[in-house]
Amino acid sequence: DGGSFPSRVGGVDVKNPVWLAPLAGITTPSVRLFFKSMGAGLTHTEMISCAGLAHGSRKTFSMLRMIEGEGPLVLQLFAPDEVTLFEGARRALSRSSFDAISINMACPMPKVTKKGAGSSLLERPETSAAMVRALTPLGLPVWAKTRKPPPASSMDTLSFSGMLLEAGASHVCIHGRTPAQKYGGRADRDAVVRSAKAFPGMIAASGDIFSVDDTLGLFGEGCSAVFVARGALKDPFLIPATLHRCGFPVDERLLAPELDTRLDLITSLGERMLQEEGEKTAVVLLKRLLSGMFKGFSGASRFRKALFETTDWRGMSEAFEECRSSERGELCDRREVS
Numbered sequence: 001d002g003g004s005f006p007s008r009v010g011g012v013d014v015k016n017p018v019w020l021a022p023l024a025g026i027t028t029p030s031v032r033l034f035f036k037s038m039g040a041g042l043t044h045t046e047m048i049s050c051a052g053l054a055h056g057s058r059k060t061f062s063m064l065r066m067i068e069g070e071g072p073l074v075l076q077l078f079a080p081d082e083v084t085l086f087e088g089a090r091r092a093l094s095r096s097s098f099d100a101i102s103i104n105m106a107c108p109m110p111k112v113t114k115k116g117a118g119s120s121l122l123e124r125p126e127t128s129a130a131m132v133r134a135l136t137p138l139g140l141p142v143w144a145k146t147r148k149p150p151p152a153s154s155m156d157t158l159s160f161s162g163m164l165l166e167a168g169a170s171h172v173c174i175h176g177r178t179p180a181q182k183y184g185g186r187a188d189r190d191a192v193v194r195s196a197k198a199f200p201g202m203i204a205a206s207g208d209i210f211s212v213d214d215t216l217g218l219f220g221e222g223c224s225a226v227f228v229a230r231g232a233l234k235d236p237f238l239i240p241a242t243l244h245r246c247g248f249p250v251d252e253r254l255l256a257p258e259l260d261t262r263l264d265l266i267t268s269l270g271e272r273m274l275q276e277e278g279e280k281t282a283v284v285l286l287k288r289l290l291s292g293m294f295k296g297f298s299g300a301s302r303f304r305k306a307l308f309e310t311t312d313w314r315g316m317s318e319a320f321e322e323c324r325s326s327e328r329g330e331l332c333d334r335r336e337v338s
Contacts, residue, residue, distance in 0.1 A: 002248035006201065009224050010171025011141030012072050012099045016041035016248050018215065018239055021173075021206055021227035022076040022102070022145070029067040030273040031285060034265075035232060038239045039250055041225075042072045047104050050079035050088020051115075064096045067276065072099040074143060078107065080116030081127060082134035089135055100170070102143040103131055106206075108179040119179035122149040125160060129167040141170035145206070145227075148178045148191050157191040158198060165202055173204040173227050183230075189218070196222040210234060215242045235292045236265075259297060263324050266293050270313060270320075279313050286316060 005017050020027065020035045022044035032043040045063060052060030066073060075098040079085035089101055105128055107118030114120075121128045128144075135142045144164050148157050155163065161172045174195055176187035187207030196203040196218075204225040205218045215226045231238050240254035253261050266286065273282035290307055294300040303323060310316050 002243070002246055005219075005246070006224070009201065009204075010100060010143055012042065012074070014041045014072060014225075016243055016246070017204075017219070017225035018242050018246070019204070019225055019227050020044065020232060020239075021229035022047055022074075022104070023229055023233075024107075026233070026285065026288065028273070028277050028281065028285065029065055029070060030269060030276045030282075032073065033067050033070045033272065034269045035236070035239065036070050037265075038236060038254060039243045039248070040228075040239050042074065042099075043070060044074045044076045044102065045098075047076050047078050047107060047112075048088075048092070050077050050084045053088040053091045054084060061095060064092055065276075066096060067272075074098060074100045074102050076102045076104055076145070078104040078112060078117040079131070080120075082130040085131050086134045086138075089138060093138060093140075098140065100141040100143050101135055101138070102145055102173075103128075103135070105144055105146045106173075106175050108147070108182045113179070119147050122147060122155075122160065122179065123153055125153075125155055125163055128160075129163055132164055132167040132169045136168045142168060143171045143173070144169050145173045145175070147175045148188055150178050150180060157188075158195050161195040161199065161203065165199055171202055171204065171224070172199075173206050173225075175206040177207055189221075192218070192223065193221040196224070200224075210238070212238070212242045212245050216245060219246070233288055233292060235295065236289060237292075259294075260324065262293050263320050266290075267317065267320050270316060274313050282313055283311065283316065 002016055019042040020040045024047050027044055027046050048063050049060055075092055077088055079088055104118055105121040112118035132142050149155055149160055164172050174192045176189055176192045192205045201224050203223060204227055205223040206227040209215055209226050209228050210231040218226055237254060240250045244250045244255055270282055270286055287308055290304050307316060307319055
């Protein structure tokens with residue numbers, strides 16, 4: 001029953017410690033609800049611009065949408081300073097309710113760092129601490145998502161995390177890469193684990209979580225939770241498999257899902273996306289998940305190729321139905337031998 005894991009982390013009640021990370025352009029309401037159905041104990045919004053919120057951007061405000069039943073949900077914000085951050089957070093909370101607010105101090109992309117936000121904050125610890133302090137009066141738990149500070153920084157991972165917690169953060173997620181590494185190379189798990197051991201129950205891990213053993217190893221070293229990101233896109237069934245190994249109850253159909261189950265899941269997700277995010281977004285996001293959804297089935301690569309060439313939902317749904325109705329044809333329950 002997962003009894004060895006706490007039911008409250010970072011000031012938020014959670015059913016388990018396997019969470020969906022915030023992913024720009026991906027963690028829309030439909031995708032969050034999908035991974036919640038896979039068992040994710042918590043999800044995040046996309047990274048939302050406080051400057052956009054402060055300026056009343058309709059597109060930015062649309063990113064605050066949520067679907068009933070997808071919580072607990074953490075609002076992820078990015079800003080270059082505490083004044084912009086507070087104003088953006090205040091406006092966001094006037095529109096929607098969330099379980100915590102997370103400050104992004106991890107994004108390494110130039111369009112974010114050039115504005116003084118994201119991982120550039122690792123080089124401005126005083127501003128980072130001030131941002132945490134600025135949000136605490138809003139009454140929600142304040143979280144931070146960080147990386148390993150660059151070599152030239154005045155602080156290492158452990159001291160930076162400690163500073164944020166001392167400033168009032170309830171929880172810190174550490175991605176074990178420096179900003180310069182972006183998503184290349186290997187994540188430094190030792191740096192994450194040192195902080196997790198120093199601040200029990202306060203540190204989550206992100207980066208290179210692609211297998212059940214990856215997650216179990218991090219839990220064994222004291223991490224309070226894991227943020228599954230690219231690993232969830234590569235294999236959406238990683239979350240239920242991990243939860244099962246941790247002793248949490250899981251829908252048996254998700255542990256070794258047959259083709260019909262996978263088709264039901266992707267079709268249901270597509271229909272919800274069509275309703276919530278529109279056809280263009282639905283087709284793009286479904287293509288991000290296709291490889292993982294049908295991995296390991298005979299003929300899957302040809303099926304995926306055909307779907308990747310599809311430009312609309314009608315074509316995709318027809319391909320799903322054709323696959324379902326084929327008499328144990330190209331793509332069936334014969335697993336490919338690896």
